[in-house]
Amino acid sequence: MRWRYTLCFVGILSVFLGLTMIIPLICSLITQDDSARSILLSAAITETFGLLLFFGFRIRNNDYISPREGIAIVALGWIAAGFFSALPFYFGHVFETFTDAFFESVSGITTTGASVMTNIEGVSSSLLLWRSFIQWLGGMGIIVLSLAILPLLGVGGMQMYKAEVPSPIPDKLKPRIRDTAMILWKVYAGITIAEIVFLMFGDMSFYDALNHALTTMPTGGFSTKNLSVAHYDSVYIETVIIAFMMLAGINFSLHYQMLLGKPLAFWEDSECRFFISFVLIVTLIVTINIYPVYDSFGKALRYASFQVVSIVTTTGYGSADYELWPSMSQMILLLCMFIGASAGSTGGGMKCMRIMIYFKYCYKELISLIHPRAVSHIKLNAQPVSSDVVSSVLGFLGLFVGLFALSSVMLAAMGVDLVTAFSAVASAIGNIGPGLGTVGPTENYASLPAMGKWLLVWCMLLGRLEIYTIIILLVPEFWRK
Amino acid sequence: MKVVIIGAGEVGFHIASRIAYERKEVVVIDTNEDALRRVSEAIDVQVIKGSGSSPSVLKQAGIEDANIVLAVTDSDQINIVACLFADYISPKTMKLVRLRDPDFNLYKEALQNFSPHIHTIINPDIEAVHAIERFMSVPGAVDVGDFADGRIQLIGIRLAAESPLLGLRLMDIPRVQNAGHMLIAAVIRKEKLIIPRGQDVLAKGDLVYIVCETRYLTQTLDMLKVDTAPVRRVMLIGGGRVGSKMAAALEQKSIKTKIIEKNPSVCQKLAETLNKVMVLQGDGTDQNLLMEENVQDMDMVITLTGDEEINILSSLLAKRMGARSNITRISKFSYFPLVEAIGIDHIVSPRLSAVNTILQHIREGNVLSAISIKGEQAEVLEAIVPQDSEVSGKMLQKISFPTGALVVGVVRQDETFIPTGSSIIQANDRIIIFAVREVIPKIEKILTVQLNYY
Known part of the structure; x- marks a missing residue:
């Protein structure tokens, strides 16, 4: 592996991230809050570091990047991005320790939305915008954005794209990676703007609408209110957010196809069909189950649908305290954390496509017990899925469950209670946000021990980059010449 | 596109x-x-x-x-x-x-x-035959390409110890006798392509690409002490698709040709279609057969069987036994870098030839033909200067061509010349540009005119 290449690209990414700090800076100048100094200081540090790396390791021609370098660039780039986005919070004295600032920023860029802020409404509006904005950047991916707008990353970009947007079955919308990245970002930005407009129709201020749109589309879930979406107590706003959470949880290449004039694209895709049906069925079950709590079908449906969509798409907004619900509903929500949204969406979790492939594989195994000589293929969208893909899916699920188990044992070892440890790890590795117990929808992660926060930071990164890209850093073979 | x-x-x-x-x-x-x-x-x-x-x-x-x-x-x-x-x-x-x-x-x-x-x-086979014919026109060169209907040639020469150019700065070369009609377009030193400047000094072992008008070619090559003795006797090894086409082409040129083919029935067919070519049934790696057929007197041995390892061995064997030069057919692109090290003079690959031909047609704008040179680090493009192009009517040294690109020849109606900095380019000129790979899109842009206003 050529360190020179890796560090140079990490430098480029840092420079780029530093430039985006202009956005909260402008907000700070407009609202006249006192965060301008801390944002400027953070931007300066980020730029200095980035430029030092870039000029220190400048490369002449970037014609080829090996898969290994691609992975290293993405993994280190994300860790660096998490570090630098934490600086405004740290210098702005939002948190007392750097651990908390780092937890908050990684929770942002990985689109988890788990917070350690005890009083969100007490933080300056520019820093809250930065918190929402990094979530938006992380949703579609920092690398994908850089691929779309920085010509520097043109040629070697494909390896990085693969490491940042891992999908069981790779999907390239356009022959060139740059054009693909450009389309994805345009669709992403377009839907975000649409959501801002819709939210403003619901009497939300522009600032709140902007923040909520920036955190809905990446399925992040940071809110500017202590009570999250429950603060507005508006059926209209909840409906809009449900709709956009669903859009964010659907494969973005389907949005693109729909914009190209194929209105049935959603329904023709079997993964999308599975995703929508799954949400509908779970909503129905939870509605019936929580009916006694609210004693009104309308209210039960309203809270059940919002919470189910919020958890399945891995967004993590709260409109009701689901810890007051019967334990069957809580259990269902907990299991939904593992399933996650569609592949190619901004949602986290295991992804519907993998679950589908896994169940089809199990079914095929059963059939082959009954008909030992049967020749059959696993198919998705009427296309056979190659056995390489199937085995990588099985490997992924195995690693996902294994790392989940290991991490929850470690968290429990730090003195966290069982329900909290279990749900906090599930929530972090699935990039959801709230869990159960002391990290439930009405509480936050501030009470966890510092070591536990670092563990969850690690889990969030694992979940966002779909395990392989991050876990490979621990494999000694990766570092060998 | x-x-x-x-x-x-x-x-x-x-x-x-x-x-x-x-x-x-x-x-x-x-x-x-x-x-x-x-x-x-x-x-x-x-x-x-x-x-x-x-x-x-x-x-x-x-x-x-x-x-x-x-x-x-x-x-x-x-x-x-x-x-x-x-x-x-x-x-x-x-x-x-x-x-x-x-x-x-x-x-x-x-x-x-x-x-x-x-x-x-x-047709890759025919393209390969054309490539071989180009090599045969200058047996001492490493690489040969022609432009402007053959009026301008691009020749790659490996500088040997006796070359008169050794140790000279590029700016001093025009003063060497008979060197006025050539231009050095590029130098490949240790597998790396250098676009030379006036101060650069040529060294032994450099592969120098020169551009020269065809009418002065012999004179220039003599000056450079490059082998220009015409090819009169050729031995072909392998009579498959490329081999048989090559034999027919050689027959037409009245070059004395022997063809060795292993398969008796293929030999029968060859003998039926060919008149003057001597068809021999046998193995190209058989030393006795080669000796019997006086391989040491051959000007060129061309190995064209479908098996590249056999081709390499036969070529090396023939060279060791005294044949003047050889051309070897190799299909695997990954073998190309080895070729020179082991002593093969030229390689020909129907696939590579096909790639080059296709590339000529893919070029945008007014580009007529293109050939890629060693290691694919650079290309030579031949193009017509469009009417309202920004380059027409300007002195060459005033045109902002990207670094790594060089105009090496101009054809104006019946006149051809190698330009200097003060030459003026006119519309409808055919210009020949040497360009490294990175700047090719820019050149295409310069040569494509924006006309679409509707």
């Missing part, structure tokens, strides 16, 4: 990588998943699994908005059918096809004028 390539074999792979490098959109279609994986891992292209002859696959590849479709699978039939459907779905797309079977050549015009309206038919 968008290019659809059908077939991810060696030819498809290399064309795809060349075009994608120039930031054009490329879609590659193949039925073989492993071949596709190799393409998609190495280059920034879209891959589609399926048969190129299937209309639905072509549609999926977005053939409607493709400028060029290249059908380069190993099967002529698939290539033709693919073009046929491409023609139905998208008549505007330019179609280039690789066809091997000489039978099809009889109907070349029909294929071009009627459906499927093929723009260019590429």
Whole structure:
């Protein structure tokens, strides 16, 4: 592996991230809050570091990047991005320790939305915008954005794209990676703007609408209110957010196809069909189950649908305290954390496509017990899925469950209670946000021990980059010449 | 610009990588998943699994908005059918096809004028024969290419110990006797391409690319002490598709030719079609046979069997036994860097020749032909200066060509000349440009005129 290449690209990414700090800076100048100094200081540090790396390791021609370098660039780039986005919070004295600032920023860029802020409404509006904005950047991916707008990353970009947007079955919308990245970002930005407009129709201020749109589309879930979406107590706003959470949880290449004039694209895709049906069925079950709590079908449906969509798409907004619900509903929500949204969406979790492939594989195994000589293929969208893909899916699920188990044992070892440890790890590795117990929808992660926060930071990164890209850093073979 | 390539074999792979490098959109279609994986891992292209002859696959590849479709699978039939459907779905797309079977050549015009309206038919075997003929014209050169209908030549020469250019600065070269008609376009030193400047000094072992008008070629080559003795006796080893075509071409030129072929029935066929060529049945690696047939007196030994390892061994054996020079057919592109080290003079590859021919047709704008030189680090383009181009009517030294590009020849009606800094380029001139790979898109931009105002 050529360190020179890796560090140079990490430098480029840092420079780029530093430039985006202009956005909260402008907000700070407009609202006249006192965060301008801390944002400027953070931007300066980020730029200095980035430029030092870039000029220190400048490369002449970037014609080829090996898969290994691609992975290293993405993994280190994300860790660096998490570090630098934490600086405004740290210098702005939002948190007392750097651990908390780092937890908050990684929770942002990985689109988890788990917070350690005890009083969100007490933080300056520019820093809250930065918190929402990094979530938006992380949703579609920092690398994908850089691929779309920085010509520097043109040629070697494909390896990085693969490491940042891992999908069981790779999907390239356009022959060139740059054009693909450009389309994805345009669709992403377009839907975000649409959501801002819709939210403003619901009497939300522009600032709140902007923040909520920036955190809905990446399925992040940071809110500017202590009570999250429950603060507005508006059926209209909840409906809009449900709709956009669903859009964010659907494969973005389907949005693109729909914009190209194929209105049935959603329904023709079997993964999308599975995703929508799954949400509908779970909503129905939870509605019936929580009916006694609210004693009104309308209210039960309203809270059940919002919470189910919020958890399945891995967004993590709260409109009701689901810890007051019967334990069957809580259990269902907990299991939904593992399933996650569609592949190619901004949602986290295991992804519907993998679950589908896994169940089809199990079914095929059963059939082959009954008909030992049967020749059959696993198919998705009427296309056979190659056995390489199937085995990588099985490997992924195995690693996902294994790392989940290991991490929850470690968290429990730090003195966290069982329900909290279990749900906090599930929530972090699935990039959801709230869990159960002391990290439930009405509480936050501030009470966890510092070591536990670092563990969850690690889990969030694992979940966002779909395990392989991050876990490979621990494999000694990766570092060998 | 968008290019659809059908077939991810060696030819498809290399064309795809060349075009994608120039930031054009490329879609590659193949039925073989492993071949596709190799393409998609190495280059920034879209891959589609399926048969190129299937209309639905072509549609999926977005053939409607493709400028060029290249059908380069190993099967002529698939290539033709693919073009046929491409023609139905998208008549505007330019179609280039690789066809091997000489039978099809009889109907070349029909294929071009009627459906499927093929723009260019590429026969790798014939391209290889042309490449060999170019090498034979200057046996002492490493690389030979011609431009402007053969009036200007590009010759690559390895500087030997007795070369008069050794130790000279480039700016001093015009003062050497008889050196006035040539221009040094590029130097390859230790596998690296250098676009030389006036202060650079030439050293032993450099591979120098010179551009020279054909009428002064002999004079210039004599001055450079390059072997120019014409080829009179040739031995061919291998009588397959390329071998038999080569033998027929040599027969026409009245060059004394012997052809060695292992397979008796192929020998029978060769003997039936060839008149003056001596057909010998035997093994090209058989030392006794080579000795019997006086290999030491041969000006050139050309090994063209389908087995590249045998070709390499035969060539080396012939060289050791005293043959003046050799040309070896090698298909695996990864062997190319080894060639010089082991003592092979020239290589020919039907696939590489096909890649080069296809590239000539893919160039945008007014580019007429293009050839790629050693290691594919640079290309020589031949182009017509458009009417309202920003370069016309200017002195060369005032034109802001990108660094790494050099105008090395100008053809104005019947006149050809090698330009200097003060030469003026006019509209409709044919100019020959030497350019490193990185700047080719910029050159294409300069030479393509923006006309579309409606």
